[in-house]
Amino acid sequence: MALSARNLKAGDTYTECLVEDLSRTQIVMYAGASGDYNPVHTDEKFTTEIAGYPSVFAHGMLTMGMTGRMLTNYVGDGRLTKYGVRFTSQVWPGDTLNSTATVVDITDGVVNLSVETTNQDGALVLSGYAAARVD
Amino acid sequence: MAEEKFPVEGSHIMMFARSIADDNQVYYDADYAKSTEAGGVIAPPTFAQSSAQFDPNYFLRPKIGEEWFGSGKEATSIKKKESSGGGGGGGLHAEQHFEYHRHIGPGDVLTTEVKPGKTWEKEGKRSGKLVFSETITEYRDQNGELVITARGVGVRTERPVDQ
Numbered sequence: 001m002a003l004s005a006r007n008l009k010a011g012d013t014y015t016e017c018l019v020e021d022l023s024r025t026q027i028v029m030y031a032g033a034s035g036d037y038n039p040v041h042t043d044e045k046f047t048t049e050i051a052g053y054p055s056v057f058a059h060g061m062l063t064m065g066m067t068g069r070m071l072t073n074y075v076g077d078g079r080l081t082k083y084g085v086r087f088t089s090q091v092w093p094g095d096t097l098n099s100t101a102t103v104v105d106i107t108d109g110v111v112n113l114s115v116e117t118t119n120q121d122g123a124l125v126l127s128g129y130a131a132a133r134v135d
Numbered sequence: 136m137a138e139e140k141f142p143v144e145g146s147h148i149m150m151f152a153r154s155i156a157d158d159n160q161v162y163y164d165a166d167y168a169k170s171t172e173a174g175g176v177i178a179p180p181t182f183a184q185s186s187a188q189f190d191p192n193y194f195l196r197p198k199i200g201e202e203w204f205g206s207g208k209e210a211t212s213i214k215k216k217e218s219s220g221g222g223g224g225g226g227l228h229a230e231q232h233f234e235y236h237r238h239i240g241p242g243d244v245l246t247t248e249v250k251p252g253k254t255w256e257k258e259g260k261r262s263g264k265l266v267f268s269e270t271i272t273e274y275r276d277q278n279g280e281l282v283i284t285a286r287g288v289g290v291r292t293e294r295p296v297d298q
Contacts, residue, residue: 002172019156026156033147033154035188038195039205049210052295060228061184065155068180077161078173080180084232084286090296 002076003134005106014074018066018097018117022058027093030062053090060087063097063126067117070099074113075132081110085128089119096120101130109133141186141245141274148178148241151185177238183274183283184231186247227296229267230288237282245274245282252286263293 039046099117117126152162160167168176197203252269259265274283
């Protein structure tokens with residue numbers, strides 16, 4: 001269901017839990033589907049001994065993909081015109097992520113949103129924006 | 136820069152949607168998708184990134200007969216380790232931006248054109264010197280129409296990011 005401009009106002013928010021207790025298997029699934037097989041996401045031995053991180057960590061694009069799920073659930077299918085993010089902290093196996101879209105403004109049939117995804121400690125892992133056509 | 140064909144396929148969209156734990160049937164079920172505003176199966180918003188599957192030279196995929204930098208018996212299979220800074224072989228992904236001119240779906244055959252963007256440096260508190268580099272990827276469909284413009288920013292860190 002698409003959003004209707006007359007029911008929207010600046011400051012409106014929509015929140016979803018993206019994942020609870022992120023599994024290494026989901027990270028493997030993302031590697032396989034996306035084609036990004038960087039071992040820092042799936043290979044604990046390489047990541048701890050060579051890359052110097054405490055464990056494997058999620059692809060930024062997995063967080064962006066799950067955050068995109070929150071957005072499309074909010075604005076409807078095929079409605080996004082722009083979506084961009086900065087990855088501000090790494091996401092680790094075991095993390096629980098929540099994501100919120102906030103209405104910035106509505107002009108000419110397009111809603112502009114700010115987007116934030118945080119982990120279980122309240123740390124910002126992704127911040128960005130999106131724009132979507134509304135009715 | 137690189138140019139390649141990226142055929143958009145239903146089973147790839149299904150696997151991608153599963154990997155981001157999205158059960159929206161517009162990504163799975165052609166009959167259902169026909170009844171929606173999308174008019175057919177479409178790809179999730181970040182799916183275009185998986186064009187990496189079709190890049191013959193994509194460096195984050197093991198290639199048959201070539202050394203791979205991930206672990207086998209040892210922590211890395213590359214005999215002569217080169218220092219590439221934190222994050223192992225690929226650096227880290229700092230930003231990603233998409234502009235959608237049209238939403239893609241099964242049957243589209245995209246051509247990607249990758250153009251280098253800006254590069255810049257910054258001193259980071261948690262990882263030493265940061266070198267950022269931008270790439271712009273234009274995805275065009277089988278009719279030559281621009282469907283998605285993507286801008287990615289990668290970062291190489293001097294050392295692994297402090298936790």
